Amino acid sequence: MTKGRAEPPAEGHFRMHGREDSFARLTVQRHDRAARSRRALKTLGITWGCAVIAVFLPVLHFVLVPLLLVAGPVLAYQKSRESVTLLTATGPCPACHAPQDHRLNAAARERLVLRCEACGRALELWPAAALLEPSASTPHKT
Numbered sequence: 045m046t047k048g049r050a051e052p053p054a055e056g057h058f059r060m061h062g063r064e065d066s067f068a069r070l071t072v073q074r075h076d077r078a079a080r081s082r083r084a085l086k087t088l089g090i091t092w093g094c095a096v097i098a099v100f101l102p103v104l105h106f107v108l109v110p111l112l113l114v115a116g117p118v119l120a121y122q123k124s125r126e127s128v129t130l131l132t133a134t135g136p137c138p139a140c141h142a143p144q145d146h147r148l149n150a151a152a153r154e155r156l157v158l159r160c161e162a163c164g165r166a167l168e169l170w171p172a173a174a175l176l177e178p179s180a181s182t183p184h185k186t
């Protein structure tokens with residue numbers, strides 16, 4: 045298994061300055077410790093693999109190879125810390141009430157800034173606090 049556990053829909057809120065919050069339904073993917081390690085190693089392998097390929101690109105290799113060699117561990121560390129991935133967010137816009145359907149595929153954070161697909165205004169997505177707790181799927185050993 046290389047994928048995280050499938051989860052029932054989670055909750056959050058769309059927020060816009062001066063408007064009442066609206067409910068957001070989120071689909072999420074949780075990653076246990078083993079899944080996070082696999083994702084980190086995969087990220088490291090891809091970036092360093094690209095660095096090896098970049099060695100053969102004239103001139104560009106002076107920039108790309110060091111950049112990819114440094115970016116690999118940084119991105120892998122970020123993946124190793126990502127316990128919840130937000131896949132999609134749906135719900136009404138707080139201003140125009142148009143249905144939103146955002147494909148996120150982003151690490152769960154306290155707040156994500158999006159843009160309404162209908163009225164174009166900036167829209168904040170606030171996932172439920174329970175999604176941000178790192179121990180939700182991986183209980184710590186004491």
Ligand SMILES: [Zn+2]
Pocket residue numbers: 137138139140141142160161162163164165
């Ligand atoms: Zn809108």
